[in-house]
Amino acid sequence: MLLLPRGGEANLDAGQLLTLTILTRVASALSALGVLTIITTFCLSRHFRNPMHRLIVINAFYNALDVTCTMISTGGPQAGNTSALCQFQGFLNQMFPIADVLWTMAMAVNVYLIVYRSYDVESLRRLEWKYIVGITVATFIPAFVLLFIKTEENGPMYGSVTMWCAIAPKWVLFRIILYYVPIWTCIIITIVLYLLVGIEIANRRRIMQSISSNANHQATASLSANETIERNSYGSTTKPTVDAIQEFDPTSTTDSPRPPTRSNTGSDEPFSSKYYSSHHPTSSSAASRVIPSNPSSLSFRQYILMPLFFFIALLLVWVAPSTNRVASFIEPGFSSFPLLLTVGVTGSLRGFWNGIVFVVVGMRSWKRRKQSDELALRPVTRE
Known part of the structure; x- marks a missing residue:
């Protein structure tokens, strides 16, 4: 354990300070690479251009200044x-x-609006400028005002916290109120939104399974009747030809074939209920009341899984800094060099993790979309 001098900074020797500097800058370089990867991928690939990807790219520019x-x-x-x-x-x-936390919460808000309010692509895009203005104003004004706060007793509001400059230790209460409280408030709101989305998706899965079961039962009964009619008419038991119709599961993550549901807008068309209505006319009115939108497997990954992974990465980033801040607030003389290293490295890797999630989840979605397109183009063979 390291002791803190009167100023509230960790008392590091030259070797520890050098190690801290090297590791935070290496992590920052990785974050810069992640930011460049996001922006470059978005510019070069049309697949990475749905509204959720756009929010991630906008956040990448904020991440670039965070990397600075x-x-x-x-x-x-x-x-x-x-x-x-x-x-x-x-x-x-x-x-x-x-701002990074607020953008992650904005993604969760989009997911909520898609699932609960059936927002389409244009509706989501109209929210972008509101997010940009709201997040920029909400973060810029407090940060700018704090530049001008200074007292003879505590000095300037911004000062050294060993690894970089932030709200100084002598202003620690303000750091908790103006920094950690907003961050964890946004994290809690995001958790609640994803819990609500998870509950709704689980409910829709049960409804779809129930409707599918009823449809299969009706189809079986209809086939039996047709066989009886054919047997009575022709004296044979020839198996009738039937087109297999299988409704996709909105929360499925399997590789099983699914009917195509995308329009010409490609991955920008996240949800459609037309397929269900056209193939289940007898149940469409009931389904429309409880299932306002119907995501495909591809859209589920792009519009729900990717923001969720972003949130998980964000949550992991903020565990160490929050632990360190709470510990130092409870015990002013507390400081741990390994924890300090963890705070410095994880705090410098925000852009890197965002880049990893953006590319890995996006590429998996692209591959599945390609497979789905190939299946849709195959000629249907009938027995």
């Missing part, structure tokens, strides 16, 4: 609390990590 902050690393504290570099780093540190 973490790349400065210990350079801010070494320049001194009153230096322009430290104050600039403190401003970036206050604004852009919170």
